Amino acid sequence: MRSLLILLPLAGLILLNLPGGLLAGLALPAVAALAIFEIVLAVYLPTAAFPALEQVQQLLHLSTPLDSLARVLLLSIGIVMLASLLVLHATVKAQRRRFNVANVLLISLMGMNGVVLVHDLFSLYVFLEVTSVASFVLIASSGEDTGLEGAFKYLVLSAVATVLMLSGVAMMFLFAGSTDFSAVAAALQNNSGQLLLKIAIGTFGCGLLIKGGLVPFHGWLPDAYQSAPAAISVLLAGVVTKVSGIYALFRLGISVVGLQTFSPVLLAVGALSMVVGALLALRQNSLKRLLAYSSVSQVGYIVLGLGCAGMGGPAGKLGLAAAIFHLFNHTIFKTLLFVNSAALEQRTGTSDMSVMGGLGSRMPITSTSSAIAALSIAGIPPLSGFWSKLLLIIALWQAGLYAYASLAVFVSVLTLAYMLTVQRRVFFGKCREDLLSAREASGGIVLVEAALALVIIGVGVLMPYVMNSFLLPLKGGF
Amino acid sequence: MNNPNWPIFAIFGLGVVLTLGVGFYCVMVTRNLIRALIGLEVLTKAVTLLLVLCGYVAGRMALAQTLAITLIVVEVAVMVVAVSLFLGIFRRTGSIRSTDIQNLKG
Amino acid sequence: MNALDVVLVAALVVSATMTVMTARLLRAVIGLAITSAILTMIMFRLAAPIAGVFELSVCAGLIPAIFISAIGLTRRLAAEELPARQQERLRRFWPLPVLLVLAIIVLTQWPLPIGLPDSQGPEPVTDLSTLLWNARPADLLAQVALLLGGAFAVVMLVKNVGREHE
Known part of the structure; x- marks a missing residue:
């Protein structure tokens, strides 16, 4: 079944571009259908497969069972792709551009699915490149100067990260004779003292940190998020950076290297990103830029959880579960925040918060969903963000990392501060003179906002159910 | 250091490290967009050499060649996108120096 | 050597x-x-x-x-600017x-204490074409997607951007 996640987007791509433009009109529905298919697959995970599909599965070497991390990511990819598509539908009206963007979205979808599904270091690299190339084109798709420049800067940094990653892969290949996860893991076990392998892990890790936008390599992220068109910012913030950097780090740690070795580095990088991201977010006037720095900060939380997982024991397992849970939650609320930003941009024509004010009465759904996302990201009960942050802080405390736990609490306060600033500047108070004509955003966007807000509330309120069906299996699964 | 391939690894390894240095320096220091892309190309060459070298020492030449070929194809795709972006930037701003296109600040 | x-x-x-x-x-x-x-x-x-x-x-x-x-x-770079740029x-x-x-x-x-692995035994698959087409099919599909991505980049970024600056 899973191999379809890679084959169908590619098939769709070819079918949509058949000469004669027969199927061209189906571009957006095709992407939507694939995204929904992915969500369903991730949640229900059918075990029985048709014989023909089994053949295909063998063909792509994807037979190893999916672990919970992969499922969470597939679910996230599906949700965010759907959200991005609806925002695209609402914000871009030109047929030609819609068609082109939908096609490149298919490439991005295939790339991300591939990253999550493969079991080979080099294939991981190739699918990461597919995702990145799709991202470059998507960021530049508006044709505006800022988009082109943001895409170019991102390209250069991404290429440097690629070189670092490949150097690591080559050295691991030297010792393992193959690039398969299990072969490399075995080679690392047998040759643990080798200098070359340590350098290999280091360079590969640095490459991943750049792709994930962690401090000190976060320089490209605010520019890329800000300059991308609305629908693409949603996609980037929601899944692309996570799949590229964070998921790959998780996978490297769990299946290849073993988390103990680089736990201290992860803790340090995570903490640094958390703090720096939050501090820089406080100073921003542009909503998208603020949200970009906020992403850097929240990804710091996730990496902190991963570092905690490397400490081992029950605290370690809790840390890993909390990290994956926060990954999912962040996907939901960051996507929602960027959709809000798209709504604001659609109705006011700008992301500059200094010219906004008092839009709460004019855009009720956007304002309410934004408030829910803001409270969740700051960790206010009973919303989803509260639980994941709480679990993370408990895990850090139990692992004896008191300083990091306190830092996490402190940054939560900073997060609350900047998110409340956004609410106050954009939504509260009397509506400004020049904005009196603003209306609520169009149907598609409002639908996404409402749906995502419900997910945040649902996951938060139904925590006991989530705990049993989602988190405990995660804990046991490693 | 007893492996008979050590001298080969050493000399070509040194070459890889130096070429990586040249590439990184170029990408960091240049203000010209095309020169940045050339620096990226040099970096890719260094990594291709590293891949083939590691394959040689590990005795896995067929796999190493496969990986190198895939790498070259990926590099072409990325370069095509990079040059497209460059042409787009040039047509809109009339400049190929990164100092003239610093519209994104903050 | x-x-x-x-x-x-x-x-x-x-x-x-x-x-x-x-x-x-x-x-x-x-x-x-x-x-x-x-x-x-x-x-x-x-x-x-x-x-x-x-x-x-x-x-x-x-x-x-x-x-x-x-x-x-x-x-072409204007003639006056050339020497200054070169020096810089x-x-x-x-x-x-x-x-x-x-x-x-x-x-x-x-x-540097660099060690190399001992010999790993003969290569399991020595035929390049088998490796390229059969053993790594996912990579192959990814390359197709990449080339399509490059094509879209050209279509979207080069053709449509008008000659505004000229």
Whole structure:
């Protein structure tokens, strides 16, 4: 079944571009259908497969069972792709551009699915490149100067990260004779003292940190998020950076290297990103830029959880579960925040918060969903963000990392501060003179906002159910 | 250091490290967009050499060649996108120096 | 290792440095092609002939062609600006050869504890074509997607951007 996640987007791509433009009109529905298919697959995970599909599965070497991390990511990819598509539908009206963007979205979808599904270091690299190339084109798709420049800067940094990653892969290949996860893991076990392998892990890790936008390599992220068109910012913030950097780090740690070795580095990088991201977010006037720095900060939380997982024991397992849970939650609320930003941009024509004010009465759904996302990201009960942050802080405390736990609490306060600033500047108070004509955003966007807000509330309120069906299996699964 | 391939690894390894240095320096220091892309190309060459070298020492030449070929194809795709972006930037701003296109600040 | 290897590596590094430091962009692109040719020779020496042929045709042929056509579409630098730009560039790039020489001295004199793995046994699949088409099909599909991505990049970014600046 899973191999379809890679084959169908590619098939769709070819079918949509058949000469004669027969199927061209189906571009957006095709992407939507694939995204929904992915969500369903991730949640229900059918075990029985048709014989023909089994053949295909063998063909792509994807037979190893999916672990919970992969499922969470597939679910996230599906949700965010759907959200991005609806925002695209609402914000871009030109047929030609819609068609082109939908096609490149298919490439991005295939790339991300591939990253999550493969079991080979080099294939991981190739699918990461597919995702990145799709991202470059998507960021530049508006044709505006800022988009082109943001895409170019991102390209250069991404290429440097690629070189670092490949150097690591080559050295691991030297010792393992193959690039398969299990072969490399075995080679690392047998040759643990080798200098070359340590350098290999280091360079590969640095490459991943750049792709994930962690401090000190976060320089490209605010520019890329800000300059991308609305629908693409949603996609980037929601899944692309996570799949590229964070998921790959998780996978490297769990299946290849073993988390103990680089736990201290992860803790340090995570903490640094958390703090720096939050501090820089406080100073921003542009909503998208603020949200970009906020992403850097929240990804710091996730990496902190991963570092905690490397400490081992029950605290370690809790840390890993909390990290994956926060990954999912962040996907939901960051996507929602960027959709809000798209709504604001659609109705006011700008992301500059200094010219906004008092839009709460004019855009009720956007304002309410934004408030829910803001409270969740700051960790206010009973919303989803509260639980994941709480679990993370408990895990850090139990692992004896008191300083990091306190830092996490402190940054939560900073997060609350900047998110409340956004609410106050954009939504509260009397509506400004020049904005009196603003209306609520169009149907598609409002639908996404409402749906995502419900997910945040649902996951938060139904925590006991989530705990049993989602988190405990995660804990046991490693 | 007893492996008979050590001298080969050493000399070509040194070459890889130096070429990586040249590439990184170029990408960091240049203000010209095309020169940045050339620096990226040099970096890719260094990594291709590293891949083939590691394959040689590990005795896995067929796999190493496969990986190198895939790498070259990926590099072409990325370069095509990079040059497209460059042409787009040039047509809109009339400049190929990164100092003239610093519209994104903050 | 013999003298040929040393010569090849030296040529590679020197041509890479000159590619990066040269004043004119066209010369830099030609330097890139030459560097690729030297890399091809190294690949032949390291028993990777097929990869070498790929490298030669793509990186010493296709990519320089793409660069040259892109450079050809940009306007020539105004004559007055040229010397100033050249000096500025040289000022930023001159540390490079110095750093390289330092690196050579440091790396050759200082013994790094680098170990190599023992022999791993014969290669399971030695046929390149089997590996390329059968053993790594996911990579193949990814390459198709990448090339399509490149095509879309050209369609979306180059064709549609009007000649506003001209």
